[in-house]
Structure formats: structure tokens, C-alpha cells
Amino acid sequence: MHAVPDLPELGPDPGWAGALGPLLALPGVTDVLVNGPADVWLDRGAGLERADLGIRASLPDARAVRDLAVRLASLAGRRLDDAAPCVDARLPDGSRLHAVLPPVADGCAAVSIRRLSAGALDPRELVASGMVDAHGMRVLTSYVHHHATLLITGATGSGKTTLLTALLSLAAPTERIVVIEEAGEVAPEHPHVVRLVERRANVDGAGAVPLSALVREALRMRPDRVVLGECRGAELREVLLAFNTGHRGGLVTMHANSAADVPARLTALGALAGMGPEAVALHAAAAFDAVIHLQRGSDGVRRVVEAMRLVLRDGRLAVAPLGPGGAP
Known part of the structure; x- marks a missing residue:
């Protein structure tokens, strides 16, 4: 120090x-x-x-x-x-x-x-910063253009929001993006972004509008992409239902220690919404096309360190490598 x-x-x-x-x-x-x-x-x-x-x-x-x-x-x-x-x-x-x-x-x-970052990084800046290599950036760009649904994971300060914001900036300008957040942090360089921010209860315990309610509201707003800035509770149920009913191309961030820990993390969050492990496994495996995991190194650089997919193994949720070239 x-x-x-x-x-x-x-x-x-x-x-x-x-x-x-x-x-x-x-x-x-x-x-x-x-x-x-x-x-x-x-x-x-x-x-x-x-x-x-x-x-x-x-x-x-x-x-x-x-x-x-x-x-x-x-x-x-x-x-x-x-x-x-x-x-x-x-x-x-x-x-x-x-x-x-x-x-x-x-x-x-x-x-x-x-502090919030001054603006969304473009693909070249992500590569120059060391967050992702050139091949990885081409794969991520392809995911966005083909409306893949992505789960971005990592610890606090690992760069999840930075990557999420950069990827949203790659979406076609004709698309309508609805972003749901606890605190307005996601600010992509895109002409059509609608932001919904959670409202907490007042001192009398009234007036709260939770993330789960905002996900439901977002689905009524004619979104091309539904984005959840951070999934940390019962709102997972609404997200999984949305991504399994035709709302593709969404992005979600979630705290996790590694890609291998994502199934357990999803199961725990699903339990908060009253979902059993089997229901979480079935919905999550169908909802997300890829899991992108970031980690902050000892040198301070935030990097994409794993790219996996969610699969079912004997009825349980697990992760597996992506296909050739990064395809899910």
C-alpha cells in the first residue's frame, strides 16, 4: 500500500x-x-x-x-x-x-x-484493456448480433457492468433496450434505452417497487432486449420466465466465484422465489446461451476468464465448455 x-x-x-x-x-x-x-x-x-x-x-x-x-x-x-x-x-x-x-x-x-465509468467502452478498448482477446471479442459481438441470451458473472469489481454496458452498445440502433437496475449504473452508447430503477420502501415501510415487479413491467414495454443489471434475489424467477417465453437477446449479471459455481448460485436464488432445484435447472438451461465469467487479477486487470454453457446432467444444472469457436 x-x-x-x-x-x-x-x-x-x-x-x-x-x-x-x-x-x-x-x-x-x-x-x-x-x-x-x-x-x-x-x-x-x-x-x-x-x-x-x-x-x-x-x-x-x-x-x-x-x-x-x-x-x-x-x-x-x-x-x-x-x-x-x-x-x-x-x-x-x-x-x-x-x-x-x-x-x-x-x-x-x-x-x-x-464511481460510474465515463462511458461505454468499444470493442477495441475492451481488447486494449486486456479484458478480452480479439477472438473472444469477435465471439461476444456475434452473440449480441445473433440475440444470444448471456449471463455475465464475477465477483464485485470484476468488470461485469463494464462488459454488460459495452455489449449493449453493440446492439442494433433499431432495437429497444429496457434496463432494470437497483441503481442506475448501466449507460450504453445506444439511442433507445429505457431504464427502470428499483424503489425501496420509505421510512414507513411502504412504496417499494422491487426488481421482480420491474421485470414484469419491462415485458409490457415492447422490449427487444430485457437487461437485468444484477440478479440477486427472487427476480430470478421473472427473468427465467421471460427468457423462456420468446424474449431472447437479454443480458443479466450475477455474483459468482467461478463459472462452476453458477448452478449452485442460480439454485439458491431460485429458492428465494419458491422455485425448486429441478425447475431452476430446466428453466436456466433453456434460458441462457452462455455464461461469461470475469475475474480481477492481482495486477488489477479485469478479464474474461471462462466462457461456458449451462446443461442438464441427470436432471441437475451444470456447466460445460462451449462448442467449437465459442458457439453455445
């Missing part, structure tokens, strides 16, 4: 971010993490680095960190106080805020900001 050096030119400083503005203005920053007044970190693609740049002067004590967290939450239109000590929200520039106040966070408020 090493301190971030002072840089003469930091780029545009997002004034709403207060003491964190200079860090968020650094080129390539994806995450800024505040654990305490003298415990601030950032990620610029090569792992976590301890930050300085005057942070200690701007955040001298735990009270200052708490005030910053509360102010950021208010900018996102969310409440953060002793009665509601945790918040997950979207900031003015689209960045994702997560903050936790004491006593849930021990000793000092904890603040995490994940």
Missing part, C-alpha cells in the same frame, strides 16, 4: 463531494472508501491505495466524517441518522453511495463511493 502522490492537475472536482472531491477527480478512480478521519483509501485499477491530498485537514475527526456521510445521503434524497443508520443511494453524478453510521459502524461512520 502506498500514498497517492500530489498531482498538479486533478481534473474536474465534483463540488458536491466536499473533502472527497479531489480524490474523485483523480483519473481512473473507481472507488473511494472512508473508514475514519485518517483512514481513507481509493482504487485506481491497481488495488487499494491509501489517500492523502489534504484529507486529514478536511476530515479532522469522526464527527466530520459523520457530517459528510449525512450530507451525501441528503444529496441523494435519502435519510441517514440514528433511526436509519445505513444508506445505499445514487449521488448527483450517478455514483453509488453506501454509508453506515455508528454504532452499526464501529467508532466512525464508514463511507463507500463507487
Whole structure:
């Protein structure tokens, strides 16, 4: 771990971010993490680095960190106080805020900001970044053009959303894409994108619109592609039903440790929706044409490391290699 050096030119400083503005203005920053007044970190693609740049002067004590967290939450239109000590929200520039106040966070408020990428990468940029090689990019492009339904998996920060956004940008401009998300992060370079964002319950526990309801709404919006930014719960049932009733060409991301773990992960999520293992296996094997798994290496590069397909083996869901040339 090493301190971030002072840089003469930091780029545009997002004034709403207060003491964190200079860090968020650094080129390539994806995450800024505040654990305490003298415990601030950032990620610029090569792992976590301890930050300085005057942070200690701007955040001298735990009270200052708490005030910053509360102010950021208010900018996102969310409440953060002793009665509601945790918040997950979207900031003015689209960045994702997560903050936790004491006593849930021990000793000092904890603040995490994940920045959105400036725009969708094109195929050449994906290859140049090392995320995928030239052959793999041709295969992925073919999948998009032939309306293959893809499940993109990986750990947090492995590049799932980056790849998803880039692939959507390859869709024909005549297609209507409906994107369903927890927080608006997917922004493809495409002329016809409709975004539906989950709404959480208010302080009285009312008004929630979950992802599962948004998937159903999306199907009524004449979509050419239904996209789920992250599948993490009972919405899996609606997605599987959609992809098995003529809605092809969709893309979904999901957390998983490896492609081999995807069947177990799908089974677990299906259970949250009341689906048995057999039903999940039958629907998933028919729904997805390929599983694309990403991993972030020790060098900080996010790469496609596996491309598999879902199959049935003795009635159980499993993964198998893709066919020659990457065909499912």
C-alpha cells in the first residue's frame, strides 16, 4: 500500500463531494472508501491505495466524517441518522453511495463511493484493456448480433457492468433496450434505452417497487432486449420466465466465484422465489446461451476468464465448455 502522490492537475472536482472531491477527480478512480478521519483509501485499477491530498485537514475527526456521510445521503434524497443508520443511494453524478453510521459502524461512520465509468467502452478498448482477446471479442459481438441470451458473472469489481454496458452498445440502433437496475449504473452508447430503477420502501415501510415487479413491467414495454443489471434475489424467477417465453437477446449479471459455481448460485436464488432445484435447472438451461465469467487479477486487470454453457446432467444444472469457436 502506498500514498497517492500530489498531482498538479486533478481534473474536474465534483463540488458536491466536499473533502472527497479531489480524490474523485483523480483519473481512473473507481472507488473511494472512508473508514475514519485518517483512514481513507481509493482504487485506481491497481488495488487499494491509501489517500492523502489534504484529507486529514478536511476530515479532522469522526464527527466530520459523520457530517459528510449525512450530507451525501441528503444529496441523494435519502435519510441517514440514528433511526436509519445505513444508506445505499445514487449521488448527483450517478455514483453509488453506501454509508453506515455508528454504532452499526464501529467508532466512525464508514463511507463507500463507487464511481460510474465515463462511458461505454468499444470493442477495441475492451481488447486494449486486456479484458478480452480479439477472438473472444469477435465471439461476444456475434452473440449480441445473433440475440444470444448471456449471463455475465464475477465477483464485485470484476468488470461485469463494464462488459454488460459495452455489449449493449453493440446492439442494433433499431432495437429497444429496457434496463432494470437497483441503481442506475448501466449507460450504453445506444439511442433507445429505457431504464427502470428499483424503489425501496420509505421510512414507513411502504412504496417499494422491487426488481421482480420491474421485470414484469419491462415485458409490457415492447422490449427487444430485457437487461437485468444484477440478479440477486427472487427476480430470478421473472427473468427465467421471460427468457423462456420468446424474449431472447437479454443480458443479466450475477455474483459468482467461478463459472462452476453458477448452478449452485442460480439454485439458491431460485429458492428465494419458491422455485425448486429441478425447475431452476430446466428453466436456466433453456434460458441462457452462455455464461461469461470475469475475474480481477492481482495486477488489477479485469478479464474474461471462462466462457461456458449451462446443461442438464441427470436432471441437475451444470456447466460445460462451449462448442467449437465459442458457439453455445
